[in-house]
Amino acid sequence: MDRRRRKSREAIFAAFSELLSKKNFSQITVGEIIEHADIGRATFYSHFETKDYLLKELCEELFCHIFDSTKEHGHTHRHIFDCDAPDSVFLHLFQHLSRNDNHILDLLSSQNNDLFLRYFKVGLVDLIESQLETFEIRIPAELPRNFLVNHIAATFVETVRWWVENKMQESPELITKYFFLVIH
Amino acid sequence: MDRRRRKSREAIFAAFSELLSKKNFSQITVGEIIEHADIGRATFYSHFETKDYLLKELCEELFCHIFDSTKEHGHTHRHIFDCDAPDSVFLHLFQHLSRNDNHILDLLSSQNNDLFLRYFKVGLVDLIESQLETFEIRIPAELPRNFLVNHIAATFVETVRWWVENKMQESPELITKYFFLVIH
DNA sequence: ATTTTTATTGAACAATATGTTCAGTAACGA
């Protein structure tokens, strides 16, 4: 990608992220994004069709990164069972979040956290779907697999929500413990 | 309240609900609402400051109604333990939803279901908070009460979401069973 | 080093949406 194009794109993402951490998505205007990113109006529209697509691409950048890195871990963990915690895919996710790369936490703590948690959950469902059998969870036979996968993903997301709403005072390890207490 | 005022208010709610079941909240304009409700522009703004407040008041009308009715049930159930299912506060909620009063289901099935489920969850948290001790759920001592309440409410909401996404093929009784399988 | 390709700019543009104002009219309640 052309360097100029990459710089514009990054400037838009940075400006948009900062605005999102301060005010509501629906109240953010394209004009504001342009102003903060310090680019021309036509440039913005040459990159993103609408504000919604911008959000979508931002989420993909943020979360694909997380899931890719945990999937690598997941693959090793799946086979190496002498690891400290066999369930640590989730621990890794919590740790990853608490490191606050790409200012994810600022976004998850903002008024717009629903927007991000929704995207996050979709990725989680895929991850859990593909690894459900490796989890040490007793699966009631009467329960649709589908339902259980959704439940685990949703519980994880809600745990994250609770965590950030409580200013993230707990360690990733403790949060992981809470998570498994309600899942098992 | 003046009959004219009540009629305008109802017309706005009806028009707004219908629009919400068809298209995205952010894409609905005040102009459209006015047109469908068949009222003057100034009338709309004499009732609701913004589209967001309109949504808020609509949610309150919808859900206060549900919670009020289940709280009455809850109070009786709390003391009458020869009832078929002592946990039936949740069964009642599922049944109430499936009756589709006020077209709640249309709204919960729409693209905007997040908006409503968010409001719904807030009411649920209050309900569960006040009745947690009456539930037959073993409470791990290490878990903050706060966390558990949020988890139960979130699980209920996610169960509803799963249900409506799957076209509500299951009976309220079966859904209640799924719910308790993952909660207990 | 020169040429070609590509991206950005800024301004102008029409189209749409927002929220307010006001005088006239109709419905309400007492």
Place this chain on the structure above:
DNA sequence: TCGTTACTGAACATATTGTTCAATAAAAAT
């Protein structure tokens, strides 16, 4: 019947959106 309250519809200023275009500058290719 009379005073009050609500609705109307049009007009209004303002803000936002998304597009267009010619000029300019940076990057890539030769």
